[in-house]
Amino acid sequence: MSRWTAAQRREITEAVNCSPAVCGPRPWSLRFVDGAVELCRNDRGQESLPEAVRRDRLVSCGAAAATLEIALRGRGLRTTLRLDPDHGTEVLARVTVDGGLLVTERERHLFAAVFLRHSYRRPFGEQPVNHDTCARIISEHGPDGHGVEETQVIRIDDDAGIAATARLLGYAAAALRADAGYQRDLAAWSQQESLGDFDTMPWALIRTSTRLPDQPTLVERLRRQTTLLVITSGDTRIDHLRAGVATQRVWLAAVVRGMVGSVHTQSLHLREVRAGLIEHLGLAGFPHVLMRLGHPAPMLTPPRPRRTGGWAAAR
Numbered sequence: 072m073s074r075w076t077a078a079q080r081r082e083i084t085e086a087v088n089c090s091p092a093v094c095g096p097r098p099w100s101l102r103f104v105d106g107a108v109e110l111c112r113n114d115r116g117q118e119s120l121p122e123a124v125r126r127d128r129l130v131s132c133g134a135a136a137a138t139l140e141i142a143l144r145g146r147g148l149r150t151t152l153r154l155d156p157d158h159g160t161e162v163l164a165r166v167t168v169d170g171g172l173l174v175t176e177r178e179r180h181l182f183a184a185v186f187l188r189h190s191y192r193r194p195f196g197e198q199p200v201n202h203d204t205c206a207r208i209i210s211e212h213g214p215d216g217h218g219v220e221e222t223q224v225i226r227i228d229d230d231a232g233i234a235a236t237a238r239l240l241g242y243a244a245a246a247l248r249a250d251a252g253y254q255r256d257l258a259a260w261s262q263q264e265s266l267g268d269f270d271t272m273p274w275a276l277i278r279t280s281t282r283l284p285d286q287p288t289l290v291e292r293l294r295r296q297t298t299l300l301v302i303t304s305g306d307t308r309i310d311h312l313r314a315g316v317a318t319q320r321v322w323l324a325a326v327v328r329g330m331v332g333s334v335h336t337q338s339l340h341l342r343e344v345r346a347g348l349i350e351h352l353g354l355a356g357f358p359h360v361l362m363r364l365g366h367p368a369p370m371l372t373p374p375r376p377r378r379t380g381g382w383a384a385a386r
């Protein structure tokens with residue numbers, strides 16, 4: 072694939088722009104070059120952002136890089152993904168096309184899931200997530216391969232881990248809710264999605280309006296959902312990209328199996344919460360993304376139409 076047609080560029084760009092991304096201007100742009108597509112950092116005017124937000128923007132770029140590879144494979148192209156290929160430049164990922172490929176059913180489904188995935192910020196339905204299915208999703212799509220070496224996706228399902236996570240999330244929600252500067256920035260960058268009764272933890276984006284459940288309630292909610300944590304052995308640019316790749320691949324694999332989910336990083340913006348997770352969960356690395364997965368609850372309202380391509384200045 073040396074030259075990209077306008078239709079191919081448009082189709083690939085639309086798919087990549089369906090990737091999950093932290094609030095704010097889109098952190099990536101695509102560059103179509105001979106035999107490859109590059110995902111570049113889009114950081115103009117963002118240099119003064121806090122470290123945690125810059126980390127989230129790189130994680131978002133990692134998720135977009137995963138989508139880029141899935142989109143190209145879904146179109147029958149054999150690819151190689153390299154993260155941070157020209158260390159330190161604006162190119163964060165390069166997906167090289169190595170020839171043609173017979174598209175497998177798995178790749179076709181993953182590509183379709185790109186357009187179905189969305190943040191599900193409400194309680195899940197009653198159907199539990201099968202433990203083996205969850206383990207398979209993690210082993211097939213998480214670490215080892217797909218540009219996600221040195222990355223782990225762990226499930227928080229033991230009593231002590233759930234209790235510690237609930238304590239730290241409760242602490243973070245109270246702190247972030249009361250932080251006027253943080254809330255001002257959040258309001259500027261994110262559209263107000265009306266959650267009504269669901270504007271509470273652990274699924275809501277933490278705003279001043281978000282209600283805080285008591286600890287036993289939060290523990291019970293965490294117990295009833297599947298909570299995953301994406302960690303990497305280091306805490307550098309390539310680690311943040313790897314965390315994003317793993318997040319998106321695991322999320323899409325869950326969607327393929329009929330699940331829905333959402334991710335949460337707000338609490339990890341507080342150093343003490345990140346450190347607390349490392350200590351209380353005995354992590355062998357740095358936590359980047361908390362992900363909740365489950366089956367959708369019976370539909371009360373029709374789903375909102377899927378975004379395609381177009382990008383609002385604020386999401």
Ligand SMILES: Cc1cc2nc3c(=O)[nH]c(=O)nc-3n(C[C@H](O)[C@H](O)[C@H](O)COP(=O)(O)O)c2cc1C
Pocket residue numbers: 089090091092093094127128130131134188189190191192274275276277333334335336337338386
């Ligand atoms: C790195 C990263 C961090 C995110 N952090 C949060 C978060 O803390 N809370 C939340 O509700 N959503 C979070 N999101 C989800 C985004 O808000 C969401 O992907 C975006 O608004 C697009 O909506 P969609 O997922 O429905 O397509 C995060 C996404 C990414 C990639």
